[in-house]
Amino acid sequence: MVQAARQAGTAGRRAVFELFPRRLPQGRRYGVVAGVGRALDAIEDFRFDPATILALEGVVDADMLDWLASYRFSGDVWGYAEGEAYFPYSPLMVVEGTFAEAVLLETVLLSIYNHDSAIASAASRMTLAAAGRPCIEMGSRRTHEEAAVAAARAAYVAGFDASSNLAARARYGVPSTGTAAHSFTLLHDAEADAFRAQVQTLGVGTTLLVDTYDVAEAVRLAVEVAGTGLGAVRLDSGDLGEVAREVRAQLDDLGATSTRIVVTSDLDEHAIAALAAAPVDAYGVGTQLVTGSGHPTCGFVYKLVAREGDDGEMVSVAKRSTDKASIGGRKYALRRRSSSGVAEAEVIGIGAAPQDDGDDRALLVPLVEGGEVIGRATLDEARARHRSSLAELPRAVTQMSAGEAAIPTLHLEPR
Amino acid sequence: MVQAARQAGTAGRRAVFELFPRRLPQGRRYGVVAGVGRALDAIEDFRFDPATILALEGVVDADMLDWLASYRFSGDVWGYAEGEAYFPYSPLMVVEGTFAEAVLLETVLLSIYNHDSAIASAASRMTLAAAGRPCIEMGSRRTHEEAAVAAARAAYVAGFDASSNLAARARYGVPSTGTAAHSFTLLHDAEADAFRAQVQTLGVGTTLLVDTYDVAEAVRLAVEVAGTGLGAVRLDSGDLGEVAREVRAQLDDLGATSTRIVVTSDLDEHAIAALAAAPVDAYGVGTQLVTGSGHPTCGFVYKLVAREGDDGEMVSVAKRSTDKASIGGRKYALRRRSSSGVAEAEVIGIGAAPQDDGDDRALLVPLVEGGEVIGRATLDEARARHRSSLAELPRAVTQMSAGEAAIPTLHLEPR
Numbered sequence: 081m082v083q084a085a086r087q088a089g090t091a092g093r094r095a096v097f098e099l100f101p102r103r104l105p106q107g108r109r110y111g112v113v114a115g116v117g118r119a120l121d122a123i124e125d126f127r128f129d130p131a132t133i134l135a136l137e138g139v140v141d142a143d144m145l146d147w148l149a150s151y152r153f154s155g156d157v158w159g160y161a162e163g164e165a166y167f168p169y170s171p172l173m174v175v176e177g178t179f180a181e182a183v184l185l186e187t188v189l190l191s192i193y194n195h196d197s198a199i200a201s202a203a204s205r206m207t208l209a210a211a212g213r214p215c216i217e218m219g220s221r222r223t224h225e226e227a228a229v230a231a232a233r234a235a236y237v238a239g240f241d242a243s244s245n246l247a248a249r250a251r252y253g254v255p256s257t258g259t260a261a262h263s264f265t266l267l268h269d270a271e272a273d274a275f276r277a278q279v280q281t282l283g284v285g286t287t288l289l290v291d292t293y294d295v296a297e298a299v300r301l302a303v304e305v306a307g308t309g310l311g312a313v314r315l316d317s318g319d320l321g322e323v324a325r326e327v328r329a330q331l332d333d334l335g336a337t338s339t340r341i342v343v344t345s346d347l348d349e350h351a352i353a354a355l356a357a358a359p360v361d362a363y364g365v366g367t368q369l370v371t372g373s374g375h376p377t378c379g380f381v382y383k384l385v386a387r388e389g390d391d392g393e394m395v396s397v398a399k400r401s402t403d404k405a406s407i408g409g410r411k412y413a414l415r416r417r418s419s420s421g422v423a424e425a426e427v428i429g430i431g432a433a434p435q436d437d438g439d440d441r442a443l444l445v446p447l448v449e450g451g452e453v454i455g456r457a458t459l460d461e462a463r464a465r466h467r468s469s470l471a472e473l474p475r476a477v478t479q480m481s482a483g484e485a486a487i488p489t490l491h492l493e494p495r
Numbered sequence: 496m497v498q499a500a501r502q503a504g505t506a507g508r509r510a511v512f513e514l515f516p517r518r519l520p521q522g523r524r525y526g527v528v529a530g531v532g533r534a535l536d537a538i539e540d541f542r543f544d545p546a547t548i549l550a551l552e553g554v555v556d557a558d559m560l561d562w563l564a565s566y567r568f569s570g571d572v573w574g575y576a577e578g579e580a581y582f583p584y585s586p587l588m589v590v591e592g593t594f595a596e597a598v599l600l601e602t603v604l605l606s607i608y609n610h611d612s613a614i615a616s617a618a619s620r621m622t623l624a625a626a627g628r629p630c631i632e633m634g635s636r637r638t639h640e641e642a643a644v645a646a647a648r649a650a651y652v653a654g655f656d657a658s659s660n661l662a663a664r665a666r667y668g669v670p671s672t673g674t675a676a677h678s679f680t681l682l683h684d685a686e687a688d689a690f691r692a693q694v695q696t697l698g699v700g701t702t703l704l705v706d707t708y709d710v711a712e713a714v715r716l717a718v719e720v721a722g723t724g725l726g727a728v729r730l731d732s733g734d735l736g737e738v739a740r741e742v743r744a745q746l747d748d749l750g751a752t753s754t755r756i757v758v759t760s761d762l763d764e765h766a767i768a769a770l771a772a773a774p775v776d777a778y779g780v781g782t783q784l785v786t787g788s789g790h791p792t793c794g795f796v797y798k799l800v801a802r803e804g805d806d807g808e809m810v811s812v813a814k815r816s817t818d819k820a821s822i823g824g825r826k827y828a829l830r831r832r833s834s835s836g837v838a839e840a841e842v843i844g845i846g847a848a849p850q851d852d853g854d855d856r857a858l859l860v861p862l863v864e865g866g867e868v869i870g871r872a873t874l875d876e877a878r879a880r881h882r883s884s885l886a887e888l889p890r891a892v893t894q895m896s897a898g899e900a901a902i903p904t905l906h907l908e909p910r
Contacts, residue, residue: 081679081693088692090682097678122640135665179682186676190636191643221605222792225537227639228606250550261601263512263799264496266812267505267594277503278496293815367792376791377637377782384678397681400708 082180083144091180094394096386096410099159099173099189101166105201105375107482110473112204112466113172114234115196116162120453122188123153153181157448160413162457163237163465164443165473166197167426169489171411172380174444179387186382194380195227198372199234202349204466205373206365207239208478209353214362216257217243218344219370231370237462240365252459259314259344259364265292275305285311287342290327291318299327303334312340312361320345321358328359348373353480386410396431396494409494413443415472415487423472423487430494497595498559506595509809511801511825514574514588514604516581520616520790522897525888527619527881528587529649530611531577535868537603538568568596572863575828577872578652578880579858580888581612582841584904586826587795589859594802601797609795610642613787614649617764619881620788621780622654623893624768629777631672632658633759634785646785652877655780667874674729674759674779680707690720700726702757705742706733714742718749727755727776735760736773743774763788768895801825811846811909824909828858830887831905838887838902845909 155177232248290298344364398408447455500506570592647663705713759779813823862870
């Protein structure tokens with residue numbers, strides 16, 4: 081496309097692309113934006129090194145290879161801050177540059193946003209369902225090895241407390257926490273040997289896995305080995321609520337009243353909610369988190385909404401189609417809020433910013449200016465944004481049942 | 496775990512781990528193994544470089560860091576060949592080494608197998624449904640940016656013809672093919688300008704996207720610009736079967752009888768099957784492919800099944816649990832076939848290989864010996880394996896409806 085546009089003389093036209101969802105996943109009341117920080121890294125790093133240029137020989141012509149070799153995004157980007165809630169048609173990212181510069185970013189930006197936001201959207205429902213009990217990300221082995229690192233990061237944005245993924249700790253500072261596998265117990269001649277080895281190395285504050293053989297016997301052994309100061313026990317099978325109640329009673333009887341109970345085993349937001357009344361102290365979540373709990377991608381698209389015409393003026397453009405219509409024109413967005421601070425609508429202006437009624441909040445922040453990243457936020461800022469964004473949404477967002485978007489999306493008439 | 500086992504003196508015990516599925520995804524009749532080649536790369540490359548060691552300071556102790564710095568897998572691996580069909584409890588990979596060496600590979604091996612096999616399993620059903628018509632992988636932007644490259648590779652193993660992912664071309668030699676986006680048409684002042692620019696650069700053999708505005712008008716323009724030698728047109732919205740029939744009639748009327756029709760738009764195996772009678776020449780598949788068509792992960796697990804005891808003898812081990820039971824002991828597998836070569840059962844021997852009845856096929860091939868990769872296959876060999884493995888399965892595998900596994904899994908008594 082870029083090569084053809086260059087030959088046609090249109091590649092340098094100013095262009096505005098918009099990254100947005102046409103809808104929320106079926107039944108979801110809100111989504112959560114994640115991947116913004118990774119996308120900014122990707123824009124900064126988007127270069128074609130000599131090896132890549134070599135690999136593209138035969139795909140594009142020599143003139144195009146030269147252009148790619150010196151590629152550097154020099155445009156502007158605005159977007160929703162990481163951790164922000166989103167709704168259908170929220171203009172999550174607005175990219176302005178030449179057509180050639182901006183169109184090349186389509187795939188990487190969509191990949192990052194579609195993946196990371198799918199994980200964060202699921203993670204947010206899980207942390208809501210956990211109602212303050214810590215959630216631990218443990219899904220690395222159920223997704224692509226690099227997606228796993230991004231998933232740990234996105235889950236942390238949406239309120240998870242820690243991850244078992246050490247690369248996420250190294251790259252992004254996501255707190256890490258570990259677990260022992262059944263293989264560790266099975267390696268040893270007796271369960272008590274495994275517990276002793278673990279406590280000797282990691283201290284009594286460690287979490288012992290107690291469901292390899294008989295749970296009650298393992299709990300007895302665990303307290304015998306570690307003492308009543310044992311940090312936690314983990315349950316990974318059976319009726320978790322029922323077993324947790326039995327184990328809590330047993331721990332209390334043994335005097336291990338502050339030993340916590342961590343549960344894992346194909347948890348999702350519904351299973352977490354169902355355990356609300358059980359004596360569970362933390363949830364370890366794997367498969368359902370890293371696969372977006374039924375919605376592994378957000379279906380975001382990246383569409384050209386405005387471009388320069390022959391006369392140098394910007395023109396709104398959109399595909400005309402019955403089932404996949406887009407709305408042309410540069411978008412602006414604010415979250416309309418009541419005087420008491422409750423979100424009421426996602427208001428999208430076309431060609432001009434919607435007017436703030438006094439209690440509203442503008443949603444697009446500058447991310448890149450003239451090719452320079454200016455909107456970087458820390459993960460802790462993203463976590464805080466997630467918390468505050470959720471706090472202002474109507475109470476319906478806490479419902480795990482399927483429903484409509486928590487607030488409507490309103491498009492203002494183009495100005 | 497490794498640090499604790501090292502301190503307890505058990506880390507050096509010989510261990511046999513098995514990577515296997517407990518079940519097929521709900522309703523699926525078979526699965527397809529993919530990621531073997533990537534897993535072999537990962538085993539070869541599994542080292543802890545100085546930066547990684549630095550990042551692990553504080554996580555493990557200095558002695559453990561020293562051990563990690565010199566880590567190199569020196570054991571043996573057997574597995575199903577890439578492209579092979581699998582069934583519940585198929586022992587897809589058997590890893591033997593010291594506990595410490597083998598347990599460290601768990602996450603990366605599961606990540607690769609769980610992801611790549613999920614994609615290949617979905618892709619295989621799609622290529623079956625396409626019944627010989629080419630399928631093109633176009634889902635990069637709907638999944639994590641690195642998962643996208645692996646997905647393109649896995650789809651190719653399972654019969655896809657090409658991918659739009661150029662990194663998959665560079666890294667793995669997956670044939671690439673492109674498409675123009677609606678943005679390319681919208682960039683230009685008139686649809687005919689966009690078509691002219693594309694044909695001028697890519698020749699009349701290119702594929703023109705004809706549903707940005709009015710399909711009939713675009714088809715007319717496309718043939719006017721490119722001539723009757725136009726390679727193909729692409730449809731990305733509407734009732735694809737109906738529109739394809741109209742476009743075919745129009746192309747034929749215009750004399751463009753050999754111009755092909757490529758369709759895209761949220762296709763899955765069912766949508767592909769439903770278009771069997773429509774004049775469609777190729778399918779471009781995105782979201783549903785890269786998300787495993789409802790099953791984004793295979794749920795493979797990696798379990799310790801045997802390990803050395805105090806006396807140096809190997810002991811079979813397994814978790815005792817009601818809902819997540821494993822079967823201890825080293826596994827061997829063959830596909831039992833009738834005298835006419837039709838697969839009848841997945842036969843799994845525990846501790847010894849099942850006897851070949853004369854028409855059977857052993858399924859485990861040596862992949863790594865003493866740390867050296869010896870079982871590398873080309874992607875074309877994996878594609879051929881996929882075709883021949885499917886060809887010997889009962890005809891039921893071609894049914895897109897939900898059903899049971901195409902063949903039963905039989906465990907022989909341990910010897």
